[in-house]
Amino acid sequence: MKRLFLFLPLIVAIAVGVFLFAGIGKDPTRLESVLIGKPVPEFSLESLNDPERRLDTSLLKGEVSLLNVWAEWCPSCWDEHKYLMRLSKDKGVRIVGLNYKDEREAAFRFLNQLGNPYETIIFDPKGKLGFDLGVYGAPETFVIDADGVVQYRHVGVVNQKVWEQELLPVINKAKGNS
Amino acid sequence: MRRFPILLFALFALSFTVQAEVKDVYDFDTRAEEQRYQNLIAELRCPKCQNNNIADSNSAISQDMRDEVYRMMKNGASNEEIVDALVSRFGEFVQYKPPVDRRTILLWAFPAIAVIGGFLVVVGVVMRSRQREQQGETLSQEDKRKAERILAGESDESAKG
Secondary structure, X not given: OHHHHHOHHHHHHHHHHHHHHXXXXXXXXXXXXXXXXXXXXXXXXXEOOOOOOEEOHHHHOOOOEEEEEEXXXXXXXXXXXXXXXXXXXXXXXXXXXXXXXOOHHHHHHHHHXXXXXXXXXXXXXXXXXXXXXXXXXXOEEEEEOOOOEEEEEEEOOOOHHHXXXXXXXXXXXXXXXX | OOOHHHHHHHHHHHHHHOOOOOOOOOOOOOHHHHHHHHHHHHOEEOOOOOOOEOOOXXXXXXXXXXXXXXXXXXXXXXXXXXXXXXXXXXXXXXXXXXXXXXXXXXXXXXXXXXXXXXXXXXXXXXXXXXXXXXXXXXXXXXXXXXXXXXXXXXXXXXXXX
């Protein structure tokens, strides 16, 4: 018993070591979205291309879609755009854009330069829907199922790896359910 | 080189004078209301610039969150309602003070557990050393006499024989 007591510091050190080691490499900026499993918050916003057209949550129902939050001022959005083009053109993924805290002019400049992978773009200059979605930095990408329920959220750039390992499995699952 | 401490002190002193406050553009009817707002934004955490509260952070999202806190306050929302509204969007992460529930009970109870544990260890150590003292006294009567003799300069008989 006494000898076991001598090993206590070693045991404690190993336990703390294991605990701390498990934390290495985890990205602390990646936060779990509280919206997963919940419907997309209600909104009523203009379409970017057509100010006359009002968009609401019905836009995100009926089909599994990606909701991509972007802005012209966001450098990482320029980086991921090429891959979004590929997803929409080659893979036929339905991508709805959420133009976040941007100006129309700037947004059009961005799309003219890089192409438009979005089926529809929600224009959210005040970041209202973004706020309700818990967006804290563009780009962010949500997987929305056919019932308009948030299934997944990815913070940061979408690339081949993210698509294959994170988004595609969720999309396939969402398609299987509906 | 002698000037170095003075320079260091000057830099240190300067750091207080340049500390920037987030500019307040909100109007409050009463001092208490403003205080309530300040307390709220001090204990809400910015999701973008982590380990800043939204009072200190200049990021766009913190600005939005301050606006929302102010707007909800003006609409007569209670502190809990405001915090809940932000938690429902950004997650529990935004609370510097997580609520006490089954998942966080260990976190909250740990300081008490550590203090009680430390106290028990100290009590154990003291009791044991006291026990040893008592035992030592009764056991070494013979040795004690021997030691006294040696210290007094007399030769040890048993070693001789």
